[in-house]
Amino acid sequence: MPPFLQQADALPHLPLFLTVRGRACVLVGGGDATAPKFELLRRAGAAVRLVGADPTFAETAAGAEVLPGPLKAEHLAGACLVIDASGDDRTNERSAALARAAGVPLNVVDRPALCDFILPAILDRSPVVVAVSTGGAAPALAGLIRQELEALIPPGLGRLAALSGTLRDEIRRRIADPARRLAFWRRLYRDGATDRALALDLMDQVAAARPSVGSLTRIAVGPGGEQDLTLRQVAALRRADLLLVEDGVDPAVLDHARRDAPRRGPVRTPAEAAALRDDLGRGLQVVQLVAASVLQSTVMLAAE
Known part of the structure; x- marks a missing residue:
C-alpha cells in the first residue's frame, strides 16, 4: 500500500460496473447458486459458457453454450470473467488455478479468499442500478x-x-450555465416528471428564470466528529455543491457529502472571498465546515 494512503482510507474492492454484453463469461455450474448467477449474466447480455452444470438445468439455460465439466484451460479462451457456482471445494481450487494461469478474473461463490471480484447485492431500477x-x-x-x-x-x-438521458444534449444547448443546469435537474427529479413535453417546459422555465440565490451554511463540528452531526446538518452536506473545510475537521464528516462536490480550504483572502460570492451568485449551495475548537472566523460576506 502506498505510504500516503492511510489504512482507514483503503477500499476492500474497486467499485465498478463492467460491460459484458456480447462478451464470453464462463459459469461453472452444479451448485444452488448456478441459476441466479446465470440469470444475472443473461440479463447483462453476456455470452454464457456453462461448464459442468446439472443436465436438467443446462436444458433450460436458453442461449448458453453448454460444455461438459470439468473446467479446462480452453474454456477460458477469450473470456472476460469466470464465476464458479459449483459449491465444490475441489472444483473451486481448480477454477482458481486455471483462471490465474489464464489471467481471467474469477469469482467463487461463498469463497471470498479465492475471488478477484465480488458480486454485490443489486437493486435494479434500470438504468439506475444500486x-x-x-x-x-x-x-x-x-x-x-x-x-x-x-x-x-x-x-x-x-x-x-x-x-434524463434523452435530455442531456438538449439541456446543454438551451442552458449554458452549469449551475442553472443543475437547478433544472434538481427540479426535474424533485417533481418526478417522466413526460418529455413536461420536462422541456420545465427546462424553458428554468432557462428564463432569474438565477436563484445560493446559500452558505456554517457547520461547527464538535469533538465527536460525525457522531455530533444533526439530521439537518447531514441533509445540508448531501445538498452541498461546494465545501469549505477548515483544518481539524473530522474527515469522516466529508463522507456524508457528495463525492463530486469540490473541497476548498477556508476563505482567507479577498480573492477567495470574491470567488465565493460569485459561487453564491450562481446559486451554489455552500457548506463551511469548522472544527469547534477553531476560534478564528472566516470572511463574513454579509459585511461586504
Whole structure:
C-alpha cells in the first residue's frame, strides 16, 4: 500500500460496473447458486459458457453454450470473467488455478479468499442500478440493506433516468450555465416528471428564470466528529455543491457529502472571498465546515 494512503482510507474492492454484453463469461455450474448467477449474466447480455452444470438445468439455460465439466484451460479462451457456482471445494481450487494461469478474473461463490471480484447485492431500477457490498464479509447484511433501499427508491425512478438521458444534449444547448443546469435537474427529479413535453417546459422555465440565490451554511463540528452531526446538518452536506473545510475537521464528516462536490480550504483572502460570492451568485449551495475548537472566523460576506 502506498505510504500516503492511510489504512482507514483503503477500499476492500474497486467499485465498478463492467460491460459484458456480447462478451464470453464462463459459469461453472452444479451448485444452488448456478441459476441466479446465470440469470444475472443473461440479463447483462453476456455470452454464457456453462461448464459442468446439472443436465436438467443446462436444458433450460436458453442461449448458453453448454460444455461438459470439468473446467479446462480452453474454456477460458477469450473470456472476460469466470464465476464458479459449483459449491465444490475441489472444483473451486481448480477454477482458481486455471483462471490465474489464464489471467481471467474469477469469482467463487461463498469463497471470498479465492475471488478477484465480488458480486454485490443489486437493486435494479434500470438504468439506475444500486450495488451494495460488504466486501464478502456479510452477504446477508448487503441483502438486507438492498431491501431497505427498495422501499426508498421507487420503480419509476428508472423511467425518469431514461428520460434524463434523452435530455442531456438538449439541456446543454438551451442552458449554458452549469449551475442553472443543475437547478433544472434538481427540479426535474424533485417533481418526478417522466413526460418529455413536461420536462422541456420545465427546462424553458428554468432557462428564463432569474438565477436563484445560493446559500452558505456554517457547520461547527464538535469533538465527536460525525457522531455530533444533526439530521439537518447531514441533509445540508448531501445538498452541498461546494465545501469549505477548515483544518481539524473530522474527515469522516466529508463522507456524508457528495463525492463530486469540490473541497476548498477556508476563505482567507479577498480573492477567495470574491470567488465565493460569485459561487453564491450562481446559486451554489455552500457548506463551511469548522472544527469547534477553531476560534478564528472566516470572511463574513454579509459585511461586504
